[in-house]
Amino acid sequence: MKPIGLEFPSGPAAIHLALSCAAIALGGLLLGYQVDSTGAFSGTGYTTLGIGAVVALAATILQASRTSTLPRDPLAALAALCGFCGIAFLVSAVLAPGGTWMFFEVILLVVLLSRRHAKNDAPGPDVTPKIVGVLFAMLCFRLWITYQGSENRWQVMSLPVPVLSWIPFDFLKPVQSIELGEFTPQELGLPRAGLDFPASLALWASGFGLCAAGLLWRSRSAIEHENDRIHSTIQELPPDMARAVELILPEEQWHELRLHGLSERMLKKRLSALVGERVREKTNLAAAIDTAKRQARLEGEFAGEIQDALAERRQIEPGS
Numbered sequence: 001m002k003p004i005g006l007e008f009p010s011g012p013a014a015i016h017l018a019l020s021c022a023a024i025a026l027g028g029l030l031l032g033y034q035v036d037s038t039g040a041f042s043g044t045g046y047t048t049l050g051i052g053a054v055v056a057l058a059a060t061i062l063q064a065s066r067t068s069t070l071p072r073d074p075l076a077a078l079a080a081l082c083g084f085c086g087i088a089f090l091v092s093a094v095l096a097p098g099g100t101w102m103f104f105e106v107i108l109l110v111v112l113l114s115r116r117h118a119k120n121d122a123p124g125p126d127v128t129p130k131i132v133g134v135l136f137a138m139l140c141f142r143l144w145i146t147y148q149g150s151e152n153r154w155q156v157m158s159l160p161v162p163v164l165s166w167i168p169f170d171f172l173k174p175v176q177s178i179e180l181g182e183f184t185p186q187e188l189g190l191p192r193a194g195l196d197f198p199a200s201l202a203l204w205a206s207g208f209g210l211c212a213a214g215l216l217w218r219s220r221s222a223i224e225h226e227n228d229r230i231h232s233t234i235q236e237l238p239p240d241m242a243r244a245v246e247l248i249l250p251e252e253q254w255h256e257l258r259l260h261g262l263s264e265r266m267l268k269k270r271l272s273a274l275v276g277e278r279v280r281e282k283t284n285l286a287a288a289i290d291t292a293k294r295q296a297r298l299e300g301e302f303a304g305e306i307q308d309a310l311a312e313r314r315q316i317e318p319g320s
Contacts, residue, residue, distance in 0.1 A: 013224035014075055020217035021082040027210030028089035035199035036191035044092075045189040052092030055106060056084050059113035060125045069261030072229065079222050083125045086215045087113060093208055094138035097145060097188045105138060126219055132212045139208055143201065149188045150197040226260040227251055233267055245271065248278045 032049070033041050071077040091109055096102045112131050231251070234242050249257065249271070262270060 011228055013221055013228050016221040017075055017079050017218065017225050020214045020221050021079055023210045023214030023217065024082045024086040024089070027207040027212075027214060028085060030203050030207030031089050031093045031211065032207075033203055034189075034191065035196040035203065037194035037196055039196065039199075040191075040193070042191045047189070048092040048095050049088065050092075051095060051102070051106065052088040052090070055091045055109050055113065056087040056125065058110050059087060060084055062110075062114035063125050072261065072263065076222065076225060079218055079225075080125075083215060083218055086211050086218070087125055087127065089211050090135050090208065090215075093204060093211075094135050094142050096138075096142060108134075127212075127215045129216065132216065135212070136208070139204075143204070146188060146190075146195070146200070147197055149190055150195040223255065223260070227254060230254055230259050230267065233264065234271065245275055248275055 032044055034044055036042055071080050095105055112134060113125065113127070231246075234245050236242075237245065254260065257270075257274060259267060259270060
């Protein structure tokens with residue numbers, strides 16, 4: 001009897017899953033650093049990372065309540081953990097610096113991330129390209145705020161007041177413009193020596209791209225990894241029987257048949273039950289076709305067409 005869950009699986013899907021986890025880890029590392037005006041590296045702070053972890057935890061719990069899929073080997077468990085970390089990294093990178101902006105972004109992200117993709121039942125939190133697009137839009141907003149701070153402008157934007165802004169008197173400057181979204185250097189977590197925005201932008205853009213691509217890659221690879229596990233279980237049968245099972249239950253239907261994430265024992269029981277159901281359906285269909293063939297030619301165009309179609313179906317069936 002082979003040990004369950006004590007050895008790492010091999011194969012293309014497992015390699016892709018491991019590489020996607022490495023991409024998420026590298027992306028998170030890049031998102032955690034910034035470059036100051038002296039060229040030195042410094043961290044971006046733990047506050048936003050903590051908020052990102054809370055959002056990722058809420059998304060993981062809410063998504064897990066909609067599926068019974070669990071990681072069944074060490075690699076799948078590592079991939080699920082990397083999915084959680086990847087979401088935490090991305091959320092912490094795109095959140096606005098405190099205040100009302102951050103509150104609304106956190107609520108929006110929890111709502112979006114709590115919805116599991118219908119075609120993905122892989123272990124761990126799931127993201128879709130649309131969610132990545134929303135995160136990218138938030139990242140652009142965060143980068144704009146950071147750029148404003150690097151230029152010593154501590155607001156999202158400044159709108160000139162018509163007429164008053166045209167009058168060239170210094171005492172009117174406080175009322176010549178309206179400041180929107182004010183913030184402080186402490187909220188942004190900028191280094192004391194000042195921020196080298198181009199270098200930091202390169203780090204954050206690379207980290208965001210690696211994390212986002214790694215999360216999407218992880219979801220697809222996790223599904224392929226589950227399919228490989230199901231295929232390996234079917235291959236424990238004699239060769240002819242295994243081929244028959246995969247003809248009766250095509251791989252394209254394994255997700256819809258809810259075979260992913262089952263334990264070895266439950267997977268075998270589920271496969272046995274599904275094969276029995278499919279065989280009974282085919283037997284009942286064959287019996288109905290035989291009955292229709294033995295009947296006299298039915299009158300009416302519709303009934304005659306159905307009878308001809310059933311007869312053709314019976315002729316092309318294997319063993320007919």
